Amino acid sequence: MIAIVDYGIGNVKSIKNMLNRAGASAAISADPRVIESADKLILPGVGHFGYGIERLRASGLIPALERRALQARVPVLGICLGAQLMGRGSDEAELPGLGWLPMRTVAFDRARLPAGHKVPHMGWAETLESRGPLFAGMAEARFYFVHSFHFACDDEALVVSRAQHGYGFPAGVASGNLYAVQFHPEKSHAHGLRLLQNFAALGTP
Amino acid sequence: MSRTRVIPVLLVSDEGLVKTRRFADRRYLGDPINAVKIFNDKMADELVLLDIDATARGGAPDFDRVDEMVGEAFMPVAYGGGVRSVEHFAQLFRRGVEKVVVNTAAFDSPQLVEQAARRFGSQAVVVSLDVRRTLWGKARCYTAGGRRRTRLDPVHAARHFESLGAGELIVTAIECEGTFSGYDLDLLAAVAGAVGIPVIAHGGAGRIEHLVQAVEKAGCQAVAAGSMFVFAAQGQGVLITYPSPAELQRGLWERTSAAGRA
Numbered sequence: 008m009i010a011i012v013d014y015g016i017g018n019v020k021s022i023k024n025m026l027n028r029a030g031a032s033a034a035i036s037a038d039p040r041v042i043e044s045a046d047k048l049i050l051p052g053v054g055h056f057g058y059g060i061e062r063l064r065a066s067g068l069i070p071a072l073e074r075r076a077l078q079a080r081v082p083v084l085g086i087c088l089g090a091q092l093m094g095r096g097s098d099e100a101e102l103p104g105l106g107w108l109p110m111r112t113v114a115f116d117r118a119r120l121p122a123g124h125k126v127p128h129m130g131w132a133e134t135l136e137s138r139g140p141l142f143a144g145m146a147e148a149r150f151y152f153v154h155s156f157h158f159a160c161d162d163e164a165l166v167v168s169r170a171q172h173g174y175g176f177p178a179g180v181a182s183g184n185l186y187a188v189q190f191h192p193e194k195s196h197a198h199g200l201r202l203l204q205n206f207a208a209l210g211t212p
Numbered sequence: 213m214s215r216t217r218v219i220p221v222l223l224v225s226d227e228g229l230v231k232t233r234r235f236a237d238r239r240y241l242g243d244p245i246n247a248v249k250i251f252n253d254k255m256a257d258e259l260v261l262l263d264i265d266a267t268a269r270g271g272a273p274d275f276d277r278v279d280e281m282v283g284e285a286f287m288p289v290a291y292g293g294g295v296r297s298v299e300h301f302a303q304l305f306r307r308g309v310e311k312v313v314v315n316t317a318a319f320d321s322p323q324l325v326e327q328a329a330r331r332f333g334s335q336a337v338v339v340s341l342d343v344r345r346t347l348w349g350k351a352r353c354y355t356a357g358g359r360r361r362t363r364l365d366p367v368h369a370a371r372h373f374e375s376l377g378a379g380e381l382i383v384t385a386i387e388c389e390g391t392f393s394g395y396d397l398d399l400l401a402a403v404a405g406a407v408g409i410p411v412i413a414h415g416g417a418g419r420i421e422h423l424v425q426a427v428e429k430a431g432c433q434a435v436a437a438g439s440m441f442v443f444a445a446q447g448q449g450v451l452i453t454y455p456s457p458a459e460l461q462r463g464l465w466e467r468t469s470a471a472g473r474a
Contacts, residue, residue, distance in 0.1 A: 021308035024283055053305065054333035088333075125410050125433055127335040127379050130217045131257060149215075151258075151288050153310065153335040155379075194288045194310060196255045 009033040009207065010045035014066040016059050017051040017088065018193065025193040029200055031207035039071035046211040047081055048072065052088030056112065056156070057100030059088045069105070076107060080184045082209045083107075084141075087154065090180075090187035099156055107185055109161040110177075120173035127155045128172040132190075134179070137168040141179065141186050143205050148198040150178070150190035157189055215465055216427050217434035220251055220441040220454065221260040221414060224277070224293070226269070231442055233390030235342070235358035241442055241450050244277075248284045251441075254454040258288045260313065260382065260412075260436060262340075264357055266294025267316050275303055282308040290338055290382075301328045305336065313382065315340040316355040319362050319369075322376055329377025334409070337380075339373040341366050343399055344386040351399055358386050366399060367406045374407045381407065382436065384415040390439050392418030392446040400430035412436050418446060420455065420463040427468040435464075 009031055011019050019035045026033040026049075033049075034041060042048065050072070052059050063069060076083045085093045096103045097112035104112075115126045133149045134142070142148070150170075157176040160166050168179030170190070180187040186206070192199030222244060223230050229244040241247070244261070251259055261281055266273050273294040282289050291304055292313025301312050312332075318325050318339045329337045342354045343366045353362045353369045364372070370381055383403050385396035395416045404411040410433035413426035417437035426432040444451040455463065 018305055018308050018310060020279075020306060021282070021310075024308065025286055028286065053310070053336060055330065058331060123431070123433075125408055127410070129335060129380065129410050130434065131215050133215075153288070155333075155335065191288070191310075194286065196252075196286055199286070 008045050009047040009049060010042050011035045011049045011051060012042065012068060012072065012089075013037040014063045014068060016062050017053040019051055022049055022051055022086070022193040025199060025203055026207065029204045029207055031203070037066060037068065039068055042068060042071045042075060045075070045081070047206065047209070048075055048083045050083060050085040050089035050092065052086065052092060053153075054088055055099060056088065056091060056097040056104070057102050059092055060100065060102045060104060063092060076185065081211055082184050082206065083186065084206050085185075085187040086193070087189060087191060090189060091156065091158065093185060093187050094158065097156055108180055108182055108187055109165070110158045110180055110187075112156045113159045114156050115172070116174070124173035127153060129153050132170040132172060132178075134168045134170050134190075135175075137179065139167040139181050140209055141181060141188075141202060141205050142168055145198070145201055145205075148201070150192065150195040150198055152190045154189055158187065216423070216468055217257045218423065218455065218460060218464070219258045219260055219412060219434055219436040220256055221262065221436045221438045222247055222442075223438060224261060224263045226265045230264070231390060231438055232264070235386050235389060237390070245280055245284055247442070247452050248281050250452040251454055252284055252286055255457075256287055256454050258290070258434075259285055260290045260292070262313065263291075263293025267356055269294065272300060273304065275307060278304060278309065279307050292338070292340060296324070298324065298327050298331060301332055301336070305332065311336050311338050311380070313338045313340050315342060318373060319353065319355045319364070322372070325373055325376040325378055329379070334377050334379030337378050338382055339378040340382045340384065341369055341403065342384050342386055343396075354386065367402050370403045370407045374409050378409065380410045380412065382412040382414050386415065388416030389414075391416050392439060394418065394422045395426050395430065397425055397430045400426055400432055404431040404433075410434060420459065423464050424467050427464070
């Protein structure tokens with residue numbers, strides 16, 4: 008069972024809808040016992056980094072999440088803000104993130120954006136140079152992005168997918184059992200369906 | 213290549229799915245959920261759902277109906293209609309809506325835009341500017357489904373809402389809506405040129421050429437249409453339709469790759 012972590016942020020229902028469509032069993036939950044028993048976790052999230060990390064802390068779920076993600080090492084997929092929270096921190100807020108992944112979240116560098124490229128970056132973008140099990144069979148894919156900030160990964164080798172908005176940025180980061188995607192697979196039609204099927208099919212240790 | 217978003221706008225009323233012309237002359241089209249399913253099968257980029265009776269009805273948006281529609285949409289959905297509080301935003305996001313569109317409430321209490329953007333992020337807050345020109349040719353924003361005139365011109369309003377944290381604007385020329393005659397390009401260019409956030413063109417599109425104009429001539433980042441995607445042609449029957457990727461590639465994206473981007 009995949010637990011979609013409900014800490015009061017983001018479109019948990021859309022993720023469940025898409026997982027159901029992918030034939031995966033999923034539960035939206037804020038219950039640490041459900042999280043402890045899930046064999047995979049999805050950390051969703053939309054919105055402001057500071058508000059997100061505050062809500063996640065206030066939920067009291069972080070100890071359970073860290074036991075599953077860092078000790079039991081079950082597959083974890085962070086989506087958009089949920090993915091950003093897995094890094095050390097963000098230009099958007101003073102508060103630190105979870106620090107699970109060696110990355111930070113930075114603002115789009117407006118000075119590097121050619122005319123006509125606005126922030127937030129909203130819309131569909133093709134993913135490039137995608138690799139690894141999450142992107143299996145997805146050499147050509149496009150996903151829906153809505154963000155003003157993007158990952159900046161310490162180690163380029165962990166970047167498993169890239170996208171372009173004025174300049175290239177990491178669309179996906181993976182390290183061991185931890186996966187972070189900037190886009191919204193739950194809102195990306197057949198492309199997102201395939202990605203979530205890939206996630207559902209990952210082996211659990 | 214740029215991929216300008218092409219967005220069907222569905223108008224929901226107490227009777228079901230409808231289409232208006234110049235914000236009047238309602239025509240009943242059918243079941244909104246069925247339309248959402250069709251746009252899903254056709255892999256539309258995004259959907260805008262507007263409950264045009266919600267403001268007049270008062271109270272909260274019809275969350276159950278939103279649930280039913282959004283449950284069929286595996287693409288981004290923006291919902292507007294009757295949204296008056298941060299709590300309404302929160303309820304909508306929980307139901308799987310990505311963005312909330314505000315019009316009347318944004319003009320009546322602009323702090324709602326600010327509060328919602330701070331809590332949910334700018335990307336989730338869309339302000340709808342419904343614009344009509346006065347007899348003297350001055351553009352003015354309207355609220356309450358085009359019934360109430362405000363004192364704000366659209367450029368001033370656009371900058372104001374951007375500064376409050378709106379992440380996107382959907383700009384509708386009331387006099388063009390439902391006419392198939394093309395967007396009000398002067399209006400769109402004025403607004404898109406005044407703000408740094410994405411602008412969605414709406415009102416008047418009848419064919420792909422019009423979509424191209426909104427990007428190339430007016431500098432919009434996304435294009436929306438109602439009639440073009442729900443009628444077979446002007447004056448003809450209901451046909452829920454959406455251009456194929458090949459049609460969009462040839463007709464829009466290849467032709468606008470040098471202009472504005474999403």
